[in-house]
Amino acid sequence: MAGPHDRRPASAGPAMAGVGHWRAGRGFTEWLAMSVVVLLTQAGVVAGSVLATLPVGEQLRQGVAEVSRSGNRMTILQRSASAKFDWTAFSVGAGHHVEIQQPSPEAFIVHRVVGNSVPSRIDGTLNANGRVYLLNPNGILIGRTARIDAAGLVAAAMTTDEMTSPAPPVNLARDQYGRVTNEGVIRIRQGGVLTLA
Structure with missing residues (x-):
């Protein structure tokens, strides 16, 4: 069980899930491309939230x-x-x-x-x-x-x-x-x- 000070990046779980799910039979290049897309997409979501210039979603x-x-x-x-x-x-x-x-x-x-x-x-x-x-x-x-x-x-x-x-x-x-x-x-x-x- 995590202690009271354990903090994990919000994207760690979903990102690893996207990277780790590799079905047998897929080529390494296709797997790598899919992984990069997942990581960049999630990074964009996080960056977009952090860099918001005005409040949103009221x-x-x-x-x-x-x-x-x-x-x-x-x-x-x-x-x-x-x-x-x-x-x-x-x-x-x-x-x-x-x-x-x-x-x-x-x-x-x-x-x-x-x-x-x-x-x-x-x-x-x-x-x-x-x-x-x-x-x-x-x-x-x-x-x-x-x-x-x-x-x-x-x-x-x-x-x-x-x-x-x-x-x-x-x-x-x-x-x-x-x-x-x-x-x-x-x-x-x-x-x-x-x-x-």
Whole structure:
């Protein structure tokens, strides 16, 4: 049984399965070509996820909000006092911008990453005039070129229950071994709270 610190690349199982299944009678060249295709395909999927320039795969779970995209910018317009989104991936590439427009500094929004094993990476700009939770159990890296400005921020390598209300307090649970690293600039407005967990 793997220990608590054992971590394996997400692609190790499928990649080895693709390479190892060689039926008798196939030529070595055909087998090698098939193996290379499998490995490159999986590498492309992983790289595409890691290098995502804007968040993708949003699903509004609670509240009233909408998402729009234009070039290297994303705008999340929150119309209710609280809201909750699930995302396939939530990363912001260098030179890209996410603007969260909220009804007040007390407004509250939860962004929860589900359905993949890729950490979030923030290298661009994330602005919000209210309070923001960014939850990814696989980890969050705030890079050196990142600029975050919000009334409050919780960035946590944790998740929350499907039915948890987006209004504070939010009950968080850790079910992975991700971590949160900050190398960028985070500005929290007066009276706000910053939590990295």
